[in-house]
Each structure stands twice: as structure tokens, then as C-alpha cells.
Amino acid sequence: MKNILIVTNNMMPNSGIGRYSLSIVEQLRNLNVNHTVLTERDKYSGGKDEKNLLHSKVSAFNLIKNSFLVRRELKRCDNIHALDCWPYGVYAYLAVLGTQKKLFINGVGTYSVPSGSLLKTFFMRKAYKRSEKIFCISNYTRDRILEHMPYVKAEIVSLGTTKLPEVSHKQQEEYRKKYNFASQYPILLTVGAIKERKGQFETVQALYKLKDKHPNALYLMVGSTSDKSYITQIEKYVKEHGLGNNIKILSDVYSDTELAYLYSLCHVFLLNSNNIGAHFEGFGLVLLEAGQLGKPVIGSKGCGIEDVIRNGYNGYLTEQRNPEDIYEKLMLMLGEQYEILAKNSREFSKKFTWEHTVSSYVKYY
Template sequence: MHIGIITSEFPPDIGGVETYAAEFAQALVQLGYRVSVFVHTRHHPIDLPNITIYPVLKYSRHLDRSILREYDVDAWHVMNAAHSWIALETDKPVVVSIHGNDFLNPYPLTGRPGFSENPKLWRFASLLHPLDHWLGKILTTCQMRQALPKARALLANSRYTEQVFLARYPACQGKTVVAQVGVSELFLNSRICKTRNPVPHFLTVTRLSEKRKNVDKILLALGELKKEYAFSYQIIGDGIYKAELESLAEELGLKEKVDFSGRLPLERVIEAMTNADLFILPSSILLDSHEGFGIVYLEAAACGTPSLGARQAGAVEAIAEGVSGFFVEEPTTENIYSALKNYLQDQITFTPENCRAFAENFTWDKVVQKALPFYS
């Protein structure tokens, strides 16, 4: 069977959905399926064994439907709700993975007419682009309301995501399946450090482009803790708020304690997770954005490292309280300060073996098995 995957997130780009799409595709190949991945024309394909990557899409239904008709697949799997329009254009089975932000605040704007990319209108491209974007914001949501109920199945990455999705798209009742996510073998096969660092080492891995990640509040909490405790803190990731966060760290007198590492290759991320004492990412819920699950908490656990998260959204399912991490009820500076102080005072302890054992419950084979019945 030939499975066509449509995605706007795929390596070498970094992120939870990028990881999901690549790992899902590789799990299908391991089960003997033929897999083709369709991405944007600007995408720089990477080599994945036995997976063909086609950088042919414009992320516009109007422009892409004729392109995809040229490819013979047995079923489509869409990795972002905004691409669900394919269910309106094909008689082949369509499965859609939903993550949270993809249906709360649709991206990319696949409903846009694509005026600015019409070769006959190239002279007016700069003028047509704003119109294209404005129409895309309106039409993408309308398109999703038509297309999502026509999918064979909708794979939710958490029970929380399923609940939020059905509240917004009640016409999809009965089509959702909670498949959750998996953890890469690269993390599960990493070495585990048996002892804590002499100076506690904290770690955050995230894109520095979303305020709801609350990295600023972590820094503010650490700014208070530095008066009483020794520690180091590494932030892996890049984004529009990096410079602002670097300035805040300097203002708080944390320049010597905080390392802004930027983007790092996967092997360096695994090394950092293995060497950290505690992973910190207390994300908030916003009206148009939330942590649908949080693969990164599982990745840290797979490396034997516990996490501090906020008891909100999908993080509740990604962290086993008392086993692979703990929570703040609300991600405020005061709560983060108190939680880290309790950790530094050894009032909260974890074992690397228990962290990994929890992560081992999440495999990509289990996720893919939830989709297989709907491809036929």
C-alpha cells in the first residue's frame, strides 16, 4: 500500500509536529508500507531511508489539487488540519492528525486563492499578496469545517486535544481517535546518568517564538533563586524572542549562569537532555494556542531526566506526576520559583530509570497502528 503524507512541518525544521511527521513516516516504512511525503517547494528535503520526499506544494488548495492528482497513492495522511481539504478532492481514504494549534489558529492558509503566485499576475504580486493572505484567513477555516468531517479518522495527539477539537468541530463526533505520540529510539537508547550534577543543571528546549512557553518567567524565578542556590541553565532553541530573553538574563544577573545555545543538532540535544538534572517548560494555554501534548517532555524522560511543566493542556498526559516530573498549577513566576526551590531542597526527587520506563510506554508503532484500519 502506498501512503501519501501531506505536511507543512518536516525535518530539517525543528518542532513537535516535524518530529511527529518524520517518525510516523518512518514507522510506516518499517511496517512495509511505501511512503511519499509532500512538502512545500521551499523545503530542503533530507534523506530518510525508503521515503520519497516531493517538494512540490504551494500550500493552497487552489494551486495544489492539480499537482496532487498526478500522484497515485492508496491513502492520504494529512499531518496538519489545514491540509484536510484533500478530503474534498479525492475518493481515497484520508486520515488527519490533529495537534492543537493547527485547528485553533490554522496555518498554513491553504484556503487562499493563490493570486500572488499566478504567473499571469506576476507584475501585481506585491499588491495581491495582502489580499491573498486576508482571504486565506477566512477561507481556510471555512474549508476545514467542510473537509474535516469527511476524513476517515482524526488522530488526536492527546485526550485534551480531542476534547478541544470536538468542542470546536462537533460535526466530527465519532471520528476522533486518541493516538497520542511516540518517542524516537534515539532518545530511548541514550545513556542514562546515574548521579546528579554537583551544581544542579536545568534545561529548556523550545522555539523562542511563543510567549506562552514562559521562558521569561523561568528566568525571573531563577533571578530570585540565584541569591540562595548555585545552578546552571541551558536554553536550546531560537526565535524572535531570543535577543529579548538574553537581555532579560543579563538584567537579572544571570549572564554567567545561563547558556543560550541556539539550535543544536539532534545528537547534541540528546546529550544535553541526558546531562540535565531537570527539564523545565511550564507552558500556558492561550485562546489560539496550547501545548497539545508535548513530545519534548517524553524525550527528556527517555533520557532519564524529569520535567517541570504546568498542569495544563496536553502536558498532563506527557508527564507522570511523581514518576517523570511534577507540575505548577499556574505558570506564574512565583509558582515556578517555589517549585524549583522545592527541587533544589531535595523535597522532590526522581530516578532516571522511572523516567525512562514511563517514556517507553509511548512508541510510534502504537500511534501508527491506530491509523492503519482507516487506510483501507
């Protein structure tokens, strides 16, 4: 069996790229694929196959230094797989120069599209040209890459979804006391960093309209609050429109069990992401997590979310930055179609497994 070198940012389960990387590595282990994982120095997850060698700050000096570190590790491996193009695919490209070793790169989202400085774009193009295969997590990501490089070998390999933990009766009681949201309807939920690209503000604006029909509605935003200006914008709107009892920001949800409880509590899950320049939503894994618990979903058109929502089947797609459209889809969803959408959402999420995802990689290794 070949030995694969995986290059990524981190494998920490409380970060988006970490959760994604960890899921891939765990499935490689399940499939008995020999592997080593290179991650950044300040982001050690404790994985037994993990080596924290990479310098985290991207600079010309570190680009060279990290490439040599990757090349040194590659001597013990047969092929290399970078889980995003910038900067990890570039490190991998520089590491394989002058060798016959295969290079694979995942096309994920914003940092997979050749854009930005001339130097960055130059090296990303070189990396893609040298790669044996580019595994794109959505049609949208693939199309964005092909706009810049129509001749590269890009293939759609969707992400899987990890089964959420069961919430015990004791834990349910504990969370019920902590949150005390059960009497509110409908409960809307978004999971992800609270920032413009995730579109929580437009959902808050839609909630204001929804409140006329459902005065007891509640919108839960679970995620990082590091974007202070965006949080201030939301808080100002909430105060001006009397939504204080209808909005909760939760920045301290650290366990998957607690997250599973909040998924189970909500009636509708939303991810109304916005494209901002070169930044876009590559897939929308949290929509599938919500689907595991039978929650119908609402998300944006014009990004990777289109691969996760089959419009009118497991949820509805909305125009970006359009609170009116979000409101209309919420009203439609909360009507007599709700139970069918919820059932379909649960079934649809079952199609996305890490076993299928990683097996698609391994056949090319």
C-alpha cells in the first residue's frame, strides 16, 4: 500500500478546515491507507500521524522554508495530497519538483481559486498544472477554478458528513435548563463564524418580517464573534427593530453534543452566505449536519451550497443579500410542505459519506 503525505492547516475539530481535514485522515485510517499528516506548528490536535512542522505565517521566506520541510517528509512517502491549494498545494508543488511523485490537490473554496498577487497566482497555476487530479468539493468551486485554468484535470468529489453524537437524556435536561428555548416557534439556526460572508444579518432582517406572523420566533446564531463590526451592525438592527427577545448569539458552544442538541431544537437551518470579491462558500457542510436530524434547510444560490440543497426537495435556495427572498422561503417552508422537506433532508444527507469521499481519492493514489 502506498504511503500518502497529507498537507493541511490543522486537524482541530473545533475549526472548519480542522474538522474537514480530521474527517479525511480518520477515513484514510479506516481504509488502512498509510499516511503522514503535516500541519502548522501552533495547531497541534494530538493526532498520532500528525507532524506540526509548517510555519503558519505566509511569506516568501516561509513559502521556501515550508516547501523544504514538505520535501523532506515526502522522501518517506510515495505521493502527496494537499487539502487546499493556497498555500498547501503550492508547498506540495515545490516539494515534488524534479520527482515522479503524484500530486493531488483539493479545490475547496476561496483559497483554491488562482487570484490575488502575481506571485501567488503564478504558483497556484503551476501547482494545478502539475497535479494528477484536482478534487473539487462542489460544482461551483470547480467552475471557478476552470474559469482561470480550463485545461486542468478537475473532478467533483463532494465532502462527507460525520455522524453527530447522540444526546443522552441527562444532557438534554442540562441543555434544556441552560437554554430554555423550547416554548419559542419557529426556532431558526445558523452555525458558522458570524460575519458578512455567512449572511446572518440578512437572516435577521428576514426574521423581522417573519415576526409579524410568528411573534415568538427565535433566531440562534452559533459561531465566532471575532468580527466586531458585523456583530455591532446586527446588534444595532436588533435594538432598532425590537428583536431583543427573538435573537440569541451563542459563541461558547464547544462540544459536538451541545451542537447536536441545538440542531435537534431548531425547526429550520439557514446558511444565507454571500460572495464577497474572491471569497465564497465552497460547500456548506453544516447544512448536511442539520439534515442528519431531519431539519429542512435554506441557503444561497451562486455558491457551493447549490450542491447541498436540492431546491424544493430538502429545502430552498435564495438569492444572495435578499432578506425578502429568505422571508418568502421561510413562510413557504413553515407551511404544509414542512414534514416532507424535513424527511427529504434526512434522506438526502445520507448520500454524503466520508467513506465515499476518501475512497474516491484513494483510487487515484
